[in-house]
């Protein structure tokens with residue numbers, strides 16, 4: 883019986899740790915940006931970007947503003963996120979370690995402007 887409680891305790895711990903990651907996976911971001919936000923082809927790396935930058939970009943996208951050539955793709959995905967999810971998403975992605983030596987499409991690490999173009 884004690885053993886069973888222990889297993890339940892561990893399971894609860896694991897799920898708590900995975901909620902931030904869950905926001906990313908639940909919204910299907912990994913389908914284009916990779917399981918760890920490492921970037922695939924035309925989808926930029928999100929892994930290890932500054933929290934402020936991701937937050938601002940997602941806010942802009944949600945309002946239909948993008949600074950990249952085909953960013954319109956992203957508007958509908960960003961609009962599917964709640965304001966809380968955007969905050970969690972920025973936090974989560976910024977904590978991921980960047981995998982070095984991998985060629986990826988890089989966003990400019992720049993937080994200026996409102997993204998309208």
Ligand code: HEC
Pocket residue numbers: 906909910911912913914915924925926928936939940943947948949950951952953954955956959960963971989
């Ligand atoms: C259907 C594929 C696809 C999915 C799903 C997707 N993205 Fe993207 N995303 C892209 C592409 C492609 C770009 C780059 C557009 C460009 O180069 O103009 C992009 C760009 C971005 C940018 C930078 C945009 C800008 O204007 O600065 C962010 C941030 C981003 N994605 C986050 C996310 C998050 C978070 C999710 C999950 C909610 C997600 N993406 C889901 C394809 C996708």
